[in-house]
Amino acid sequence: MKLFVGKTALVTGAQRGIGFETARAFALQGASVVMTDVNGEGVKQAAEIIEKETGAKTLALASDVSKSADCERAVEETLKTFKKLDVLVNNxxxxxxxxxxxxxxxxxxxxxxxxxxxxxxxxxAASRSMLRARGGRIINIASVVGQMGNAGQAGYAASKAGLIGLTKSLAREFASRQILVNAVAPGFIQTRMTDALKDEAKARLLELIPLRRFGAAGDVARAVLFLAGEDSAYITGQVLAVNGGIYM
Ligand SMILES: NC(=O)c1ccc[n+]([C@@H]2O[C@H](COP(=O)([O-])OP(=O)(O)OC[C@H]3O[C@@H](n4cnc5c(N)ncnc54)[C@H](O)[C@@H]3O)[C@@H](O)[C@H]2O)c1
Known part of the structure; x- marks a missing residue:
């Protein structure tokens, strides 16, 4: 049985990597999927791939999450096309x-x-329709680096630690309307972001990961789907680590 039939999920940064794999996982479970990305052409092609593979309905939008007008428009287009927004993944x-x-x-x-x-x-932008619907899920993709810090990543770590604070505050604000807000904190996941690391740095990192492998985008996508589904109905304001044990 598909778990997200009749649901609409919006994933930002869905052109590739973790966002693409998450959008694909929702589509495989029967959801209608809105895929946004600052790379409009790339996300259109990515949505076509997912639609062809899964038969799910998709909507691809060029949208820059750092611009409020783009965010408002992405939610408006979602509601116009699919009439509702059940899950937002800030990826x-x-x-x-x-x-x-x-x-x-x-x-x-x-x-x-x-x-x-x-x-x-x-x-x-998404919370207005979720508040009206008295329900919804917001899942923020943080990072292990936001939990433990990392030399050379002060700005990135600060942004991801801030995202964890945002997650907990929104969880408290929205709980009475059954909007659950959680974060997933991936460790080192094999994507374009980590491919950029030098071999030496990769070998050093592997020694620090108890499971002795980098994660796959699918490992993160499955955690997101858990937090978006019925099995996590009593979980809010939490950070789910998907990191092979590098930080406990
Ligand atoms: N790969 C990892 O090891 C890892 C670890 C921890 C957390 N994360 C987090 O997971 C998320 C996805 O990472 P990834 O590895 O798949 O990266 P990626 O670079 O492969 O994908 C990121 C996507 O976001 C899009 N994007 C960038 N700026 C944007 C903007 N302003 N508006 C809309 N879209 C924008 C990019 O075009 C790209 O498609 C990120 O938030 C990242 O910080 C990744």
Whole structure:
């Protein structure tokens, strides 16, 4: 039995990587899926791939999560097309790694704008219809780095730690309307983001991961689907770590 038939899920940054795999997992479980990304052409192609594979209904939108007008429009288009929004996954994210002393102010700011403010703007836009419907799920993709810090990632870690604070605050604000807000904190997942690491850095990292492998995008997608589904109805304000044990 498919678990998300009749549900609509919106995933930001869904053109590739974890966002794509999450959108695909929802589609395989019968959901209608809205895929947004700052790369409009890329996300259109990604949605076509998922529609062909799963037969699910998809809507691809060019949308920058750091711009409030884009966030409002993404939710409006979703409601126009699918009449409801049950699940929001704030997945869009960027890194711009550098030691703090060398990190430019603009690079620090852009990480906060996309990774943290973007999730706030999307949650705000989506919450209106969820409040009316008296139910919904918001899942923020944080990072293990937001929990433990990482040299060379001060801005990224700050944005992801902030996202965890945002998650807990929204969970408290929305609980009375049955809108559950949780975060997933992935460890090192094999995607374009981690492919950029040098081999030496990858080998060093593997030694720190008790499960001795990088995660797959599907490992994260399955955690997101759990937090979006009926089996997690009594879970809110939590951070679910999907990290192979690197941080406990
Ligand atoms: N890969 C990892 O190891 C890892 C670990 C922990 C957390 N994460 C988080 O998971 C999420 C997805 O990461 P990924 O590895 O799949 O990265 P990725 O770079 O492969 O995908 C990120 C997607 O977000 C889109 N995007 C970037 N800026 C955007 C904006 N302003 N508005 C809309 N879309 C935008 C990109 O175009 C891209 O399609 C990110 O939030 C990332 O921080 C990843």
């Amino acid at each position: 869009a994210g960027i890194t711009s790694d550098n030691l703090a002393l060398r990190m430019k102010e603009e690079d620090f700011q852009v990480m906060l704008d996309v990774n943290l403010k973007g999730a706030f703007l999307m949650a705000k």
